[in-house]
Amino acid sequence: QVQLVESGGGLVQAGASLRLSCAHSGPTSTTYATGWFRQAPGKEREFLAAISWSGGRKRYADSVTGRFTVSRDNSKSTVYLQMNSLKPEDTAVYYCAAAGRTVGWALPASYDYWGPGIQVTVSS
Numbered sequence: 001q002v003q004l005v006e007s008g009g010g011l012v013q014a015g016a017s018l019r020l021s022c023a024h025s026g027p028t029s030t031t032y033a034t035g036w037f038r039q040a041p042g043k044e045r046e047f048l049a050a051i052s053w054s055g056g057r058k059r060y061a062d063s064v065t066g067r068f069t070v071s072r073d074n075s076k077s078t079v080y081l082q083m084n085s086l087k088p089e090d091t092a093v094y095y096c097a098a099a100g101r102t103v104g105w106a107l108p109a110s111y112d113y114w115g116p117g118i119q120v121t122v123s124s
Contacts, residue, residue, distance in 0.1 A: 002026040002113040004034075004096050009118035014088055016122070020081040022096030022115060028053070030112070031098045034079040035105055036070060038092035038120075045095070049081060050105035059105050086122045093117040 035050035049070040097111035104110040
């Protein structure tokens with residue numbers, strides 16, 4: 001059973017940076033990519049970024065391109081989401097997820113396992 005746990009969230013002021021971590025445990029043979037999503041109150045879950053197991057493929061949502069960077073360190077079984085120039089509209093619960101598919105990374109339905117989520121709050 002794959003397990004994912006996010007960390008690194010919190011309360012920051014607009015313009016600040018945060019780095020989220022996603023610790024991955026369990027079998028990895030069925031995981032092709034790890035993605036990051038967020039969900040604000042009253043809104044649908046939104047795709048942010050995804051990275052392949054090797055790190056050779058990355059994909060970003062237009063809304064975060066240039067501000068957010070996804071990376072991974074397989075020696076630590078951890079995927080990171082570096083978030084810069086944070087805005088109040090970035091406030092949400094952030095989730096990482098593991099996908100066993102090579103396509104459709106922007107779709108929540110492509111992911112088989114999810115972390116519990118972590119709150120990020122950006123004050124103005």
